[in-house]
Amino acid sequence: MAEITFYGAAQEVTGSCHLVSSPALGAVLLDCGLHQGMKAKTEAVREQFPFNPYSLDAVILSHAHLDHCxxxxxxxxxxxxxxxYCTEATAQLLPIMLFDALSLYENDLMRENRKLKRKGQCELTPQYTKADVLHVLALLKPTAYQQQRKLADNASVFFYDAGHILGxxxxxxxxxxxxxxxxxxxxxxxxxxxxxxxxxxxCLTRADLVVMEGTYGDREHRTxxxxxxxxxxxxxxxxxxxxNVMIPAFAVGRTQELLLYLGKLQxxxxxxxxxxxxxxxxxxEVTQIYDQWLPTLDCEGVKALCTGEQTLLKHFLSTLHLMVSPEESMSINKITNGALIIAGSGMCTGGRITHxxxxxxxxxxxxxxxxxxQAQGTLGRRLVEGAEHIRMFGEQFAVKANVETLGGFSAHAGQQELSDWIGHFQLPLQLALVHGEPGALATLKEKLRCDHGIEAEIPVYGQTIKF
Structure with a gap:
């Protein structure tokens, strides 16, 4: 009998990783994501996999966000x-995401090893290197939406547009x-x-088992x-x-939506x-890839703003400045007013936004x-929850800036959209809810029971479900 074991994003919103096993299918991993948080860049990567990577037959990747890849x-x-296996656009985004993550990891490891060396303790060795990133890229099988890919004689995978980020x-x-x-x-x-x-x-209609995210299972977004x-x-x-205005934003998805909204206002x-x-x-760099795919995205949203040779980066916002080098980034510090700064990381766990x-x-x-x-344990979450002081760079800072939250920019479906999506499936249906905090998933479970009569399971880490 087929089974799935949940090794990440189980009652949490990061670290997506689910192992599917069946005699016909073999052992297939759905996603292989990082846990995101203040110390995740060094600590999470050291966690040992609870399965033998050598025994896996394939990995199927939903998208290019680091908590999934x-x-x-x-x-x-x-x-x-x-x-x-991944979509074509995901295959284009992965080199950017993985090499950036490698750079952050190596920098964090270097700083930690300096501390250990000063204490006379053994230094940590890298858990992975550039060669491993290149190996990942060599294994990619880019696949178009709705194109059949055979995994075995009697097993196939198909991809459908999830509407979350490019690819x-x-x-x-x-x-x-x-x-x-x-x-x-x-x-x-x-x-x-x-x-x-x-x-x-x-929207799909038939399945023996659906594994569905529930990040916003307890709330709706603004229109x-x-x-x-x-x-x-x-x-x-x-x-x-x-x-001045500071906007922490994810490099993939959120930044591009922001540019469109700002363009609409301008x-x-x-x-x-x-x-x-x-x-x-x-x-x-990511937005340059988005620009290549603009004709395949939401035509009405894009056509209303981008005409002729315009793209998100080219002649779209007349006051857009692209800051690449550290020197260009630091030059913004001299501006006393009128600067709207978009920078990473999206959850404020590092990057230029903290500077x-x-x-x-x-x-x-x-x-x-x-x-x-903003996931639990991140600086962004503490700020959203009203922290009056934060600690960065070994110093304490008073939070005097006005802090605002715009939920309508979310790239995730809200509660009713999740219910509507699952409502297209034929019953009876086996359903597992993942990628959400416990309260959000519990609320969504009750919503789906009331709306559709579906009894969902909320698996914990390491739990196996047969189907």
Whole structure:
């Protein structure tokens, strides 16, 4: 009998990793993601896999966010040498994501080894290297949406647009078992339908088991119209205060949506005189890939703003400045007002945004805007929850900047969208809820029981479900 064991994103929102096993299918891993948090860059990567990577037949990747793909280099370092199936756009994004993560990991490891050396203790050896990242990229099998990929004689995988970020996929596994075809659907991260850039998630109708995310299982998002109005209001108030705006944003997905929203405001003459600084080499590189795929994305949202030769980076926002080098990034510190700074990391666990905090978070004339989910244990989560003081770079800083949250920018489906998506499936249906904090998943479970009569399971780490 087929079974799935949950080794990540089980009652948490990071570290997606699920092992599917069947005689016809073999051993297939759905995602291989990092746990994200303040110490995740060094600590999570050292965790040993609870299975033998060498024994896996394949990996199927839902999308390129690090909490879904970040441990792939460690997986190959520990012996995996099979195929890694993903969409074509995901295959383009992965080199950027994995090499950036490697750089952060190596820098953190170097700092930690300096501390150990000063204490006379043994230094830590790298758990993976550039060679492992290159090995991952060599194993990729880019696959178009709805194209059949055979995993074995009687097993195939299909990808469908999840509408979350560029290349994000709903995974459909089909395989024969005891003269009967079985189907497993893994939602990956389902997108928010009310966005400018991405298409709506594809609706499917039949499965023996659905593994569905529930990040926002306990709440709804603001509508696009309400979000844009709130964004405009926050920016206008910030401008009249004579300060600067800081926006922590994920390099993949959130940054590109932000550029479109800002472009819409500028086109309507409602942006004031903000100068927009995209202070992230990674986000700039990712946006260049988005530009290549613009015709395949949400045509109405893109066509309304991009005409002729315009792209997200080219002649789209007249006041957009691309900051690549450290020197360019530091030059923003000299600007006293009118700077709108978009920088990573999205959860404020490091990156250039923390340096902008260092120079601005203690001044009340500045504004900090959160436009994405902030996981437990991150600096972003503490700020959203109202921290009055934070510690960075060995110093304590007072939080005097105005802190705002814009939930409508989320790239995840809200509660009702999750319910509507699962409602397309034929009953009876076996359902497991993952990628959500316990309270959100419990609320979603009750919602699905009331809406559809579906009794969902909420697996814990290491739990196995047969189907």
């Amino acid at each position: 970040g441990r792939l280099p460690l997986l190959v370092h520990d012996g995996f040498n099979g195929d890694i 994000s996929a709903i995974v459909e596994l089909k395989f024969d078992e005891h003269s009967r075809q079985k189907t497993l659907i893994f939602s990956g991260d389902l997108g928010n339908k009310d966005t400018l850039l991405m298409k709506d998630p594809t 696009q119209g309400d979000t844009l109005a709130q964004f405009k209001d926050i920016l206008h108030r910030a401008y009249t205060k004579g300060g 086109l309507a003459g409602e942006l004031d005189d903000w100068h927009i600084f995209l202070d992230s080499p990674m986000a700039i 902008h905090f260092k120079h601005r978070i203690w001044e009340s004339r500045n504004t900090l805007i959160f436009v994405g989910y």
